[in-house]
Amino acid sequence: MIADRSAPKLGLSTKLFYGFGSVGYGVKDVAFRSFLLLYYNQVIGIRADLVSFAILVALCVDAISDPIVGQWSDTVRTKWGRRHPFMFLSAIPAAGSLLFLFFPPEGMSEMQTFWYILVVGCCVRTFITFFEIPSSALAPELTSDYDQRTSIASFRYFFAYLGGVGMAFLTLLVFLAPTAEYPVGQLNPEGYRLFAIVGAAIMFAAILISSLGTLHRVKYFRMPPAREKIGPIRTLVQMKSTFAHKGFLAIVAFGVLKYTSVGMTSALNIYFGTYLWGLNSAQLAVLTIDSLTGAFLALFIAPWASRKIGKRNAAFGLAIIAVIFGSAPYVLRLTGHFFDNGDPLLVPALFAFSTVFQMCGVSSAVLTHAMVGDVVEESQLATGRRSEGLFYAANTLMQKSTSGIGVFAAGMLVAFVGIVPGMEPATIDPAIPRLLATVYVPTLIVLYIGGAGFLFAYRIDRTTHEASLAELEKRDRAAASNADDIPDPS
Template sequence: MVADPTAPKLGLATKLLYGFGSIGYGVKDVAFRSFLLLYYNQVIGVRADLVSFAILVALCVDAISDPIVGQWSDTLRTRWGRRHPFMFLSAIPASLSMLALFFPPEGMSQTEAFWYILIVGCCVRTFITFFEIPSSALAPELTSDYDERTSIASYRYFFAYLGGVGMAFLTLLVFLAPTARYPVGQLNPQGYETFAIVGAAVMLTAILVSSLGTIHRIKYFRMPEEREKLGPWNTLVQMRSTFAHRGFLAIIAFGTLKYTSVGMTSALLIYFGTYLWGLNSAQLAILTIDSLTGAFLALFVAPWASRRIGKRNAALVLAVIAVIFGSLPYVLRLGGVFYENGDPMLVPALFVFSAMFQMCGVSSAVLVHAMVGDVVEESQLATGRRSEGLFYAANTLMQKSTSGLGVFAAGMLVSLVGIAPGIDPATIDPAIPRMLAIAYVPALIVLYIGGAVFLFAYRIDRSSHEASIAELERRAGAASLNADEIAEPAQ
């Protein structure tokens, strides 16, 4: 075991400080999902397909860095534990590369802009990996309790949304406020530069505060036995056997479809807000709060649902409910029975639908994140290896990759329906954003519902998890007893 069952329960302060680090990840996420495509496409003037393809290709680096960092943090042995050295070292390079992403050199060609987005984007994603993967893998070390893992996961997701939504709200309301030169504030280049400066500072602060705030728990960790040194081939074979866990494969299959939808939705929301709903930057800022509202409600909904019907069942049901609320505004508008643009009830109605969508979607994600932690012990029983870093690296890589695939799909849809760079919302043909909605809704439903079906293959529940913990404790006790018996004759 790594989480000592005799350690004192996690206090509220520790949960808050642990979750606080996700603010930095949230800032990075909102940059890539919501602003990067619009900034380079509509402001800088780079073709949407090139921008979205650069974002997608950058994820190939994550395919290498995530498992490496996860495996490395599993095997590291220091007096600061296995995870904290990586967390501290990530802070400065992650924030500096984030800053550079929104300060591209002037006068670049389309091809040069593509390579700039790709290279700097790779740096941002790689450096934040050095915090996010070890920090995620810290969760099973902090506690082995079935319900407490859901609780700390909910704090982690809440702060990730606080970082992303908070920065989106501030950017749309203040940094991208309309000016005489830029009556459509979303097209103001200075606003994106201010976003990058503030976002980089927030990212640096969040990483350092969270890393410092969890150091005191290291003394309660039980360091796993040091693994034998393996060559690259044997390491890959070992990783393959670890990832063969049926429950983990079910999580990955669910997440692959769901997070493709998440990436597509995040990238398209600002397009729908600008071109379908006809909203200004202040109204878009108000609508960003719905995500934070949903994430806050998920702090209570996810643990409650886990206690009532178990993590798997709750995650599945909430995913289905989420897609119903997420698609309804578009279905109603296409059917001609939703509020028209300019109606004072339009923004409140969109807020309510989106808040419910986010509450159910985030709660489902929280439960799945906690389910990964429960896979760790069951896998340890089968393989004899403790591999939190690898599991969370693979899970995070899946989220990044499929979200990037979703952003790429969004870019393709934008190009396909004919939303040209710099197009004025006041002059766009109303049929164009409606075509975008017609393509978006079926994709959202298929991805969410199709992903939820895979969760039926996940079989770990409260009783089986507690049985795994008890068996690991029994094995640890037997190993300690055998070690004492061997040591006595030697004395």
């Protein structure tokens, strides 16, 4: 289906419903990026490299499920549209598999636990794909407007952070609060089980509410022509020609490096908070709000920057600013110019630096997400096919897979510097977390700045986007006129 340019303008309620679905995706993300490695490594007692490898392999399974679901949703034709049937059907299995991920059977060996993480992790990621890919692909169908696409993308990212940060905050402040038995709350197994129960319930509700809340817009979509049935070989050839779009390849190249750093940062944050900054679970909970604050500010920064200097230029500039503020606290600590652990200004300073980092990083991600939507029309001009699902599947796959590489890299770094299962913050050698920071900072800088450079290969701006829409409408009118000229066989 294609966005009808004569349809009523998207209201705030539709943007909210569309974005709200990402709450469930945010819950899944925080589970994999922040808690899963620490839970199985420090609480269950499985080696960090083994856990991170299981997470990485589970992410690689998305290389199969994401494109299949994306291509499938592009070709489906129902009265509920192309995307909504997938979205509704994903709710129960996605939430259920997340619940099981944090309830491993007792008495398993280390290798049995590895396979459990791998299999159940694959289930979580596959089932959430059946919501996230079709839901993401709704964006170009909801609106063809250059700036509106940035706006709805910003809502999507905000709610993804709301789900992830909200669950992280609740978990660290309440579920993992210190007790007499577990003075370091992050090592309390019961807290992770509560996270899974509440997270699964929120994921289920978010999927259903978002699916129901956007269903009314289906009547404004124009169904594209049905595709001819082709075999797997021709399908792969079509997918190859679709992905050959230079602008999309530029977005993917940027994302591969950036989201590797995102996965690494997310997995290491709790290690840095615990072992480098010496924070308790309540202070860590406060610091999770910086992500949500940054995502909220991105609701306004991303659309404003898009209007002022265009999506590509804004995405590049914001990525550079993000990495400067993201690495600053570690550089300052390593050079002896930052607040000591226990200083009352330490947490506020970390919060301020990270808020700017998140605001710019999320704004950059919002802009590139909206840029994928603009690729759809330009690709349609070249191939004759609308492939929203396929493009967003590849984009989401890139984000998930490279984030998995980042989590894997984080696990390798943790093992390399010598942080072992059950290590207490009070007894750790201070040189160990400092070594972790020494390796982390240059890696972060190289990944962010190197990725941003690829964006210069993206050439679509407001003018070229409007030209693509005008040409597509011209072709639609010509096709309709030709159809009217064909005599009725009866």
